Amino acid sequence: MYRTHTCGELTLNQVGQTVTLSGWVQKNRLLGGMTFVDLRDRYGITQLVFNMERNAPLCEQANALGREYVIQVKGTVAERTNKNPNIPTGNIEIIADELTLLNTSEVPPFLIENDTDGSEELRLKYRYLDIRRPKLKDVLVKRAQISKAVREYLDAKDFIEIETPNLIKSTPEGARDFLVPSRLVEGSFYALPQSPQILKQLLMVAGMDRYYQIVKCFRDEDFRGDRQPEFTQVDCEMSFVHQEDIFETFGGMVRHVFKKVINYELPELNRLKYDDALRLYGSDKPDLRFDCPIVELNQMLPSSEFAVFNNTIQNGGLVAGLNASGCAAYSRKQLDELTEFVKVSHRGLSGLVNIRFNEDGSVKSSVDKFYTEEQLRLIGTAFNAQKGDLILIAAEKTAKVRKSLGDLRLELAKRNNWIDPNKWSVLWVVDFPLFEQDEETGAITFAHHPFCSPHPEDLQYFDTEPLRVRAQTYDMVMNGNEVLSGSIRIHNHDVQEKVFKSLGLTPEEQEKKFGFMLNAFRYGAPPHGGCAFGLDRVVMLMTGGETIRDTMAFPKTSGGRDLMMDAPTPVDKKQLDELGIATKQ
């Protein structure tokens, strides 16, 4: 028997017992005739003591142990004189009587402790060592608990876990497909699923009624933000449901997971309309752990000669601002930093107007020349400005102002610690538009995917004002991150064809890409809807992490490389020949 206990479970209750432990040597140190060894396994760390007087050869042997050697130790549990309150086993130690070396180790390339000295690149290369660090290991354990709680909840609600294939025909989720060449059908390719979207809908046509799957999805995107080319979704679909049923089922699911995994009572989820989210928070995934809404001023600006505001309004733009509460004493430099923040090219504002409501009761602004103090105070009322507040105002095209102020709102929260890290904001954002317009080409494309059902009330705008059509699409937003999206689907063959047509697909293209689906819809497709959770992101948020890389056992770098296995790599010419793929000369 390699062990009677793990390194995380012994307490004062076992004092006097003879035990055997196995694990890795985190460190050993010599101290006044004794050698102390910290022995680590997945469950924790236990201190071993080798006593020179008790057994000199054994002590010598312990002195010679290197970091990460794998050992087995037999000894007696004893109360520690020098207790360590930071670890569960900190009250005891093992007085060792036998030591077996199970394996040696080279000196690891970085410190295998929470505060490590290894760069991320080095740790990705030696990921199996990085996972020995409690921090990373704990996240993987939490991840498994989250998946387990998800399964528990869905199983109890009669969902059935069904696997769908990975070698399929392309499904459109708006990204590029990873392609897999077929050897048997030369010149043809499978696509790896961007999601099992079509397959789960076909399972509804098949009458499976409630499906889920914790599933890998693959999207070949250029690096944008915190993404991985393969990631995990909790993919779900239900038949005979309206949006309300979905909100109840999956709102209930996150609440169950929170209770089970972190013992947190999440309240019922609020809902926010997409239009309101953009208008009030400049984002379709607002972080509502703090307030600070955008205030629109077009309708209430007092008259003045200030051309920037006047022209913006005349040209159909938006004048709006934020109340940076408590920031009236910001220095010139701090204000400049905020101005630079909104001026960077992807935000593109030309500047910010400020009004300070000083602690001494005075009001000062960057547009004193154009507005009287009374007028400035009037503007302040729109923001409920108090002494000590700083109002920041932007004027530009509506979308630009909203996006920039939305970002600025988050930046102010960060700078001023407005976010309580123990607070959660989880909500539904609803009524997304069905279509969106490509900024460059002007072409109309689907906002989520082409299977989302239009809002019945908006069908009237379908041909005339397609951008006005709302979809029965919803997102779940957690602390400012999109963690779920889904929709009620189109189940009617003709409506599906109509949407494909609006997206510019000719009947031939429709047949080629989606013929099998349109055909299935001729055989009694039930009304259905569903969603998919981004498991990695949920795990990241629930474990307080900063990147989804740290929620995966073996992630890729931001450039899509696996540094540990060294992939992707070129392959033999012979393999390419078999696939009928020509190599570049």
Ligand code: ASP
């Ligand atoms: N397939 C969708 C996605 O991956 C989710 C859904 O609509 O169920 O975003």
